[in-house]
Amino acid sequence: MTAYYQGMYPNSEKTTDLKELKEQTNIKTKKDRVYHHSVISGNSKYIAYTENNLGKVKVYLYDVEKKKKKCIYHQGHKLNRINDYGYPLLEWHPSSKMISIIYEKDGQVFIKYHFTDGEKPSVKPLFEVEKITSYSYSPNGKSIVFSGVKNGQTDIYIYKIISNTQKNLTKDIFDDVDPLFLNDNTILFSSNRINDSLNP
Secondary structure, three states: OHHHHHHHOOOOOEEOOHHHHHOOOOOOOOOOOEOOOEEEOOOOOEEEEEEEEOOEEEEEEEEOOOOEEEEEEEEOOOOOOOOOOOOOEEEEOOOOOEEEEEEEEOOEEEEEEEEOOOOOOEEEEEOOOOEEEEEEEOOOOOEEEEEEEEOOEEEEEEEEOOOOEEEEOOOOOOOEEEEEEEEOOEEEEEEOOOOOOOOO
């Protein structure tokens, strides 16, 4: 399914296994670290990936042309514990000029924007949700659609980047996950609904 949509939108970000990328780059990994999420920018110039070392989490940005990496986000401390690999979440803006990082800190969900041109990063809180499980950008880059958990319910939300506002697209007992923009006005998502209606 991923290959199908990448064929429709060749400039969208690509998600892949970091082990596959090692064959094409000089990215070095360590056996005692967990690399659970990596995304390639739409222009294929950058790779962002996560590294987890017993709860000490880092996000690296790798420049494919320069063959150099730098840490653009870090959180947590190295402890021998059961780790949550649900965060951070990574997605590229359609322009390939910005990588966004969604993470949780002290019970609050945040989104960080890191710019490849050197512009100062910015961080915004995402309210009214306890956890975000996945998200994606609209083709015009003005909105984000995400699957958020609140009071045990998993629903779909639309988030406007410039105004930093969001609203529910679904709000019911069904589990709605993995949203994806088909175009700027149409969103696809997976659900355990018994029919194709948004009504309960």
